[in-house]
Amino acid sequence: MGDQSPPWPPHLLLVLFLFLATWRAAADAPDDRSALLEFKETTLSPAPSDWGGQDGPCINNVSKWTGVYCDKDGRVSVLRLESMNLSGTLTLDALSELPNLRSLSFSNNSLEGSIPNVTKLPNLKSIYLSMNRFAGEIPDGMFSAMLGLKVLWLSQNNFSGSIPSSLTAPKKLAELRLDGNKFEGQIPALWQPNLQLVNVSFNDLEGPIPERLSNMSASWFEGNKNLCGPPLAVSCESPKKNLSPALLVVVIVISVAALVAIVGATTFLFRRRKKEATTVNKLRSVKPETTVHLEADGMGLGTVRYHEGEKKVPKEEKLLFVGERRGTFGLQDLLRASAEVLGSGNFGSSYKAILLDGPSVVVKRFKEMNGVGREYFQEHMRRLGRLSHPNLLPLVAYYYRKEEKLLISDYIPNGSLAHMLYGNRTSRTSPLDWPTRLKIIKGVARGLAYLYEELPMLTVPHGHLKSSNVLLDLSFEPILTDYALAPVMNKAHASELMVAYKSPECAQHGKPSTKSDVWSLGILMLEILTGRFPANHLRPGRAGTDLAKWVSSVIREEWTGEVFDGTMKGTRNSEGEMLKLLRIAMACCETDVRRRCEMAAALERIEELKERESDAEFSSSAISEGEAFYSSKALTDDDFSSPKN
Incomplete structure (x- = not known):
């Protein structure tokens, strides 16, 4: 037999195999740069001027391209191309080669056509497509595989047809904005426990609002003529038969009698309150009642001024809670609480309010937010309310009025x-x-x-x-x-x-x-x-x-x-x-x-x-x-x- 080369030691073969496998995996790894350049050529118009060159979008975890954000592994994780005057149709096929992509935002552009096919990006957690010109129906099963989707904003477009029933699939869905479109039919039976925002206002929806959404803001459902049920003050039960003439007469008689009774009761109460007011004015000259008013202007450091009487809060003005301590106290409780001024900064004044039943809280009154709309302010406060970290002071509640905003948080005694x-x-x-x-x-x-x-x-x-x-x-x-x-x-x-x-x-x-x-x-x-x-x-x-x-x-x-x-x-x-x-x-x-x-x-x-x-x-x-x-x-x-x- 001729000379034979000695067999390779097994451990060297294993090392060689692992090296080749690692080299092959690296060679086969998706190229973020190529994927984004393909996306740029096929979709973006106008395209960002700094997309290209020899370097890729991420140098380690540092982003080098406009609108691109990188994760700790040096891969593209977020695309945020907002307010860039983008036009044309949006095709996402090239982005399927970005395995770490988790968030897309193309809000406030002029993109048109049907909704882009996001089924090829099942790992997305947030999608922002608001304020564009997208139109047409959304395929019913589009979101079936997007189980990790948390945020979907499609507001202010021209979408029509039914709301996709597959929106019940993402288990972690927290924010859904479909307002300002032409959706029709009923709202799907959304059930997700993390839902904080569902805005379907100003569409053509009908039928009962799902029970899971009954505690949300009524403004998120307005502009739909045929929606009913909480939180709207429209009952889903309506008479199905015409009244007979005899029954109609009875109803009219009862209505007239009720009207007379209401007028009489109103007159009686008016006279009684007038008499009580006279009595109260006499008592005040002897022993005035004092209540702290947190909204008083011009307070310096030190003790809070006291004001005579008790300020009444209109029924529509109330604290809105965003944390776990939902509804444990109200605005009237804050106004009754003894308080002291903690300081006055660039934003406004801070007060420590000592509640009669509960721990002390800090009330910050902001004077530089007067231009913010109610709906946007509420959405942002709910977003802050979902944050949870041991090194962040949680937001407990907030109060909105056009003239002033209050943010309430727990009191930390050790100071700053x-x-x-x-x-x-x-x-x-x-x-x-x-x-x-x-x-x-x-x-x-x-x-x-x-x-x-x-x-x-x-x-x-x-x-x-x-x-x-x-x-x-x-x-x-x-x-x-x-x-x-x-x-x-x-x-x-x-x-x-x-x-x-x-x-x-x-x-x-x-x-x-x-x-x-x-x-x-x-x-x-x-x-x-x-x-x-x-x-x-x-x-x-x-x-x-x-x-x-x-x-x-x-x-x-x-x-x-x-x-x-x-x-x-x-x-x-x-x-x-x-x-x-x-x-x-x-x-x-x-x-x-x-x-x-x-x-x-x-x-x-x-x-x-x-x-x-x-x-x-x-x-x-x-x-x-x-x-x-x-x-x-x-x-x-x-x-x-x-x-x-």
């Missing part, structure tokens, strides 16, 4: 981060040591990252992140407040008052970016590390990055620790970790939005930080971090543009 940093300057030490400050920063970053994940439709998911809007509970866990209010603020006031709108890109170009909240987070981290109030470093006509510039100048001259708050204790063997955090903060404060780090990247690096290093680690780590920070290159390190692999 700003109060802890600056409230007691008579002490030589701060109550916030390094471990506590690191804990606060981690909690703030987690809450902000959650807002980015849950509110991808907002350019600035928080919009007003600053130390006075970070509350601390009794264990110093941070709780974010005043978040996601930009959509219901007047644009002029948002630009003037909200922190994210003071980012460098707003100063340069007049509008925020999706990284404006990241800039706010960077400034907040520098504030926590340095103990310096950011406003003290602002200069007239300059964007609010001067605290970052001050830090940079101190580091370049003497990096040893002059930058850190001198009242901060618990820093032994922690300088290396503190300098790491300082680098992260500076990456978040990068003036160039393209070089500023992503929210996910900032959170990942913050989570890696420790309270302190061991003695063996400390010396070399602190020196290396200091030397890295001392070099100008470290201040603009591109590593912060994406998480580590």
Whole structure:
């Protein structure tokens, strides 16, 4: 027998097999760039000018193309092409090659034709097609396979025919907007437990409203002549037979008698109330009744003014609850409660109301929301009510009136981060040591990252992140407040008052970016590390990055620790970790939005930080971090543009 090559060892064959399998899987992986370019050529008109080139839409998790958002795996997860004057028909076939795509929005364009075929994208969680020119009937089974669909907005189009019965299939459906179309027939038997918004107003629908929707706003069903049942004040039961002449006479007699009785009762009550009013006026001169009015204007810090009498709330004006404590108290309870003014800020005044039966709550009265319509305001409040995270202060209830808006939340007794940093300057030490400050920063970053994940439709998911809007509970866990209010603020006031709108890109170009909240987070981290109030470093006509510039100048001259708050204790063997955090903060404060780090990247690096290093680690780590920070290159390190692999 001739020479034979020795057989390959089994373990080498296994390694080779795994390598080839991995290479083949990578070669066969869908190409997000090719899919989007095909979509651009076949559908988008006009197309975004920055779609193309050698680079793909995502560099790690950083988006490089307009309207494209990337997940932590560096794949396209959201397409938001709103208000771009797009026209023509919408074909989604090419997008089926995007396996991680979860959200589509083409709202407020001029797209036309029939509804795009979303059956090829069964993993979508949200679809926004409102305010276009789509028309025609929607296939009844279109949504049968979209079991994870949470949001579907088709309002203000020209859809006709029946509402698809397959909308009962998505188990997690939370928002459905079909208003302003030409749908006819009955509303499907929607049952989903997470349903918060179903708006079918101004169509041609008929029949009873499903029981699951009976507790929703009646305005969401108006404009349909033949709908009946709660929440509409239209009964679904109507007489089926004509009345006989004899019965008609009886009905008329009874009606006349009832009318006479009503007139008599009204006259009696009017005279009685007039008499009671005279008596009350006499009693008031002896012993007036006092009730706190939360809506009083011109209150300064301190105790609340008291007003004579009790303000009556019209029946149609009431608190609307969005959380679990539904209906536990009402507006009248707030007006009766004793209260104290907590503060008066740019948005309005805040009050602590001590309820007679229940815990204390905080009432914030907003004076810069007067241009927001009732329906849009209510929808946004319900969206905020569905948010749930340990580092967010939950919205309990709200009150809407054209002239004023009230937001009610729980009272947090430990006060704000700003109060802890600056409230007691008579002490030589701060109550916030390094471990506590690191804990606060981690909690703030987690809450902000959650807002980015849950509110991808907002350019600035928080919009007003600053130390006075970070509350601390009794264990110093941070709780974010005043978040996601930009959509219901007047644009002029948002630009003037909200922190994210003071980012460098707003100063340069007049509008925020999706990284404006990241800039706010960077400034907040520098504030926590340095103990310096950011406003003290602002200069007239300059964007609010001067605290970052001050830090940079101190580091370049003497990096040893002059930058850190001198009242901060618990820093032994922690300088290396503190300098790491300082680098992260500076990456978040990068003036160039393209070089500023992503929210996910900032959170990942913050989570890696420790309270302190061991003695063996400390010396070399602190020196290396200091030397890295001392070099100008470290201040603009591109590593912060994406998480580590």
